[in-house]
Amino acid sequence: MRQPVAVRSLSTSTEAGASIFSVDVLDDGVAIIRMDDPAAKVNTLSPAFQEQVKPVIDRVQNDSSIKAAVLISGKANNFIAGADIKMIESCKSEAEVTKIVKEGHAMMNKMEGGKPIVAAINGQCLGGGLEVALACKYRIASTGSKTVLGLPEVMLGLLPGAGGTQRFPKLVGIQKALPIMLTGKNVRPAQAKRMGLVDAVADPHALEAAAIQAARGLLDGSLKVKQKKQSWMVWALEGNPIGRKVLFDQATKMMMKASGGHYPAPKKILEVVKAGAASGFKSYDKEMEAFAQLTMSPESSALRSIYFASTALKKNQYGKPEKPVKTMGVLGAGLMGAGITEVSVTKGIKVLLKDQDNGGLSRGEKQIGDNLQKRVKKRAMLQFEKDRTMGNVVGLTADMDWQKHFASADLVIEAVPESLKLKHIVVKETEQFIPEHCIFATNTSALPIAEIAKASKRPENVIGMHYFSPVPQMPLLEIIRHKGTSDATAAAAVDVGLRQGKTVVVCKDVPGFYVNRSLGPYMAEVTALAMDGVDPERIDKALKKFGFPVGPITLADEVGIDVAGHVQEFLGENLGVRMDTHHKESKLIMPAFIEAGLLGKKTGKGFFAYDAKKKKNGINPEARKIVEDIRVGVDTLDIDDKEIAERMVLRFINEAIFCLQDGVIESARDGDIGLIFGVGFPPFHGGPFRYVDNVLGVEKFVAKMHGYEQKYGPQFAPAPMVVDMAKQGKKFHM
Numbered sequence: 001m002r003q004p005v006a007v008r009s010l011s012t013s014t015e016a017g018a019s020i021f022s023v024d025v026l027d028d029g030v031a032i033i034r035m036d037d038p039a040a041k042v043n044t045l046s047p048a049f050q051e052q053v054k055p056v057i058d059r060v061q062n063d064s065s066i067k068a069a070v071l072i073s074g075k076a077n078n079f080i081a082g083a084d085i086k087m088i089e090s091c092k093s094e095a096e097v098t099k100i101v102k103e104g105h106a107m108m109n110k111m112e113g114g115k116p117i118v119a120a121i122n123g124q125c126l127g128g129g130l131e132v133a134l135a136c137k138y139r140i141a142s143t144g145s146k147t148v149l150g151l152p153e154v155m156l157g158l159l160p161g162a163g164g165t166q167r168f169p170k171l172v173g174i175q176k177a178l179p180i181m182l183t184g185k186n187v188r189p190a191q192a193k194r195m196g197l198v199d200a201v202a203d204p205h206a207l208e209a210a211a212i213q214a215a216r217g218l219l220d221g222s223l224k225v226k227q228k229k230q231s232w233m234v235w236a237l238e239g240n241p242i243g244r245k246v247l248f249d250q251a252t253k254m255m256m257k258a259s260g261g262h263y264p265a266p267k268k269i270l271e272v273v274k275a276g277a278a279s280g281f282k283s284y285d286k287e288m289e290a291f292a293q294l295t296m297s298p299e300s301s302a303l304r305s306i307y308f309a310s311t312a313l314k315k316n317q318y319g320k321p322e323k324p325v326k327t328m329g330v331l332g333a334g335l336m337g338a339g340i341t342e343v344s345v346t347k348g349i350k351v352l353l354k355d356q357d358n359g360g361l362s363r364g365e366k367q368i369g370d371n372l373q374k375r376v377k378k379r380a381m382l383q384f385e386k387d388r389t390m391g392n393v394v395g396l397t398a399d400m401d402w403q404k405h406f407a408s409a410d411l412v413i414e415a416v417p418e419s420l421k422l423k424h425i426v427v428k429e430t431e432q433f434i435p436e437h438c439i440f441a442t443n444t445s446a447l448p449i450a451e452i453a454k455a456s457k458r459p460e461n462v463i464g465m466h467y468f469s470p471v472p473q474m475p476l477l478e479i480i481r482h483k484g485t486s487d488a489t490a491a492a493a494v495d496v497g498l499r500q501g502k503t504v505v506v507c508k509d510v511p512g513f514y515v516n517r518s519l520g521p522y523m524a525e526v527t528a529l530a531m532d533g534v535d536p537e538r539i540d541k542a543l544k545k546f547g548f549p550v551g552p553i554t555l556a557d558e559v560g561i562d563v564a565g566h567v568q569e570f571l572g573e574n575l576g577v578r579m580d581t582h583h584k585e586s587k588l589i590m591p592a593f594i595e596a597g598l599l600g601k602k603t604g605k606g607f608f609a610y611d612a613k614k615k616k617n618g619i620n621p622e623a624r625k626i627v628e629d630i631r632v633g634v635d636t637l638d639i640d641d642k643e644i645a646e647r648m649v650l651r652f653i654n655e656a657i658f659c660l661q662d663g664v665i666e667s668a669r670d671g672d673i674g675l676i677f678g679v680g681f682p683p684f685h686g687g688p689f690r691y692v693d694n695v696l697g698v699e700k701f702v703a704k705m706h707g708y709e710q711k712y713g714p715q716f717a718p719a720p721m722v723v724d725m726a727k728q729g730k731k732f733h734m
Helices: 047-062 085-089 094-113 128-134 152-156 164-172 174-183 189-195 204-220 232-238 241-259 264-278 284-295 298-312 335-345 358-377 383-390 402-406 420-431 449-453 487-499 515-531 536-546 552-559 561-579 584-595 621-630 641-661 668-679 688-696 698-712 720-728
Strands: 021-025 030-035 068-073 078-080 117-121 124-126 138-142 148-150 200-202 327-331 350-355 393-397 411-414 439-442 462-467 476-481 503-508 608-610 616-619
Touching: 021 047, 030 047, 030 204, 047 094, 068 078, 068 204, 078 128, 085 094, 085 298, 094 128, 094 284, 117 128, 117 204, 124 128, 128 148, 128 164, 138 189, 138 204, 152 174, 152 264, 152 298, 164 174, 164 264, 164 284, 174 241, 174 264, 189 200, 200 204, 241 264, 264 284, 264 298, 298 668, 298 688, 327 335, 327 420, 335 350, 335 358, 335 462, 350 358, 350 402, 358 383, 358 393, 393 402, 411 420, 411 487, 420 439, 420 449, 439 487, 449 462, 462 487, 476 487, 476 668, 487 503, 503 668, 515 536, 515 552, 515 561, 515 584, 515 621, 515 641, 515 668, 536 552, 536 641, 552 561, 552 608, 561 584, 561 641, 584 621, 616 621, 641 668, 641 688, 641 698, 641 720, 668 688, 688 698, 698 720
Parallel strands: 030 068, 068 117, 078 124, 117 138, 124 148, 138 200, 327 350, 327 411, 350 393, 411 439, 439 462, 476 503
Antiparallel strands: 021 030, 462 476, 608 616
């Protein structure tokens, strides 16, 4: 490769800040445009970026000494991470948004219509970053493990607003483009090459040289941009109006099923792509109009609030740990223990996985290996990376010399059954062999951390780390400090959670912590509705209609009736009337199920019956008979779906408010994130506290609670905090 010779230099420093771009021109007229925002860890389409890129592109297009250009990032593992969401958040009207978007479109059109530009992509190329790449003549992606391409705007309630809804489906085809735009999922380099999103792939170290060579090839004609051949079947669906109608009708049905009609962005994406397909993908004005409308929608506002909140929670509030965890012990290789191990070893943490016997250990190791192999199959991980990752799992059993290994542990997490006596035994046994600085964490879902810490010689090192099942998929981690937990212990535990890719919410040490405590009254109301004669499937449908991903009956079966029953009993002893219902007999349902062996999906029967493949197979007749026997003599009430959802959701939110009032969580922000990421409170509402603020209104929430209190009893009494707020006209988020 010939070395760059600077023909002219251009400073892009402006009032917006320090220079983001540098331009070097090779002696054959290929310009290398390097992006590196010194004010940020990643490049984004920030106001400074947009201001500084204009003179750079103008120079490329107007300078006769420049024949072609390569656009590359100066940052490791980042091309452009997307638009600066704060810029959009500051807009107060559709007109303001449209002004910004029009400027972006003008720049993209200038890039696309002028001298050839090659995008050299390494790392994140997302949202507006991918739209920049799409405006380039040629795209090369590195094969680096951090390289991903995607259009995740739908996850913020938006659509690609810089030409992506037109250029992307035009490039790869409608059928390939829609799933990516409608779900926001990322595409790895190999898949991007197969689908035609990038023209070539290269080793990260050879990326710049490959891009320069491509630019030269475009100039001298030795490199032609290949158009992917369209099969007759693709043409039949995409190349004529009748086929497109079938395609978009089917896509609309699938979208409505997936979104429940709660999210306007997928619908707008389909509308704009459909208009583009009919116009030769020139419907840029329609894209801009739809983007502006979505930006001002309450759903997008709620989803953006989640983005900002979860981003804020990526910072360790306790600071950098004095001794970061390098080696971790996990006690118990069951579903939870194996899941905790998986999310740790994939982030480079060595894990000592201990189980009582070889059978349990083998099942846990197989679970981890199978999950990683799925990633290999999807090309999200290379085979050697999978093998290296599995090498970080050190399997141990009770009859092995596990004590020697645990002498090097910085953190031990126990994932044994929910028994205080058993956890005390485990604490005492383990502490004999771990070093003094080692943290002991418990994965209990409800037991008080202070009670577990009583068995410890070093209670300041004991903390709760409550993961949600299945651990690799569930994003939330509750960190629970008891009164004696040290700041150093908390800092290290939060650091581990963040390194595992979890969103961490710190909770006070109370029964049920935050998520399960809030769930308690919600699930209690399920049994009340069952006593009222409401069919379980109706309960599930009503809550799914409200926006939950699964209904409460299905949730109980998934978690396990025995686990749910244990939490209900435990919380009943601690929350008093807040766990009551207007039917005293409702408390008999869960114990009766447990006694009959109806433990949910894991036993093939709970509220629902399941076939051999654990697929739901209608209401379980045994469960129906148990409920009917308990409610003998109880009148069946005529309750509509709205009341079903309200009774459950209002009790759920009210307990979350009690948690904020009592300091169980530190803020309404944490409360929103906890229940969205922990149990799937509808994201388009922004969480329980934003739902009260923006949808119901604080005063209306209190009025509804009082109404149900008069009708059904004191379990609906609103939390004093929200009553006071209603009187003062306050909101949770100001």
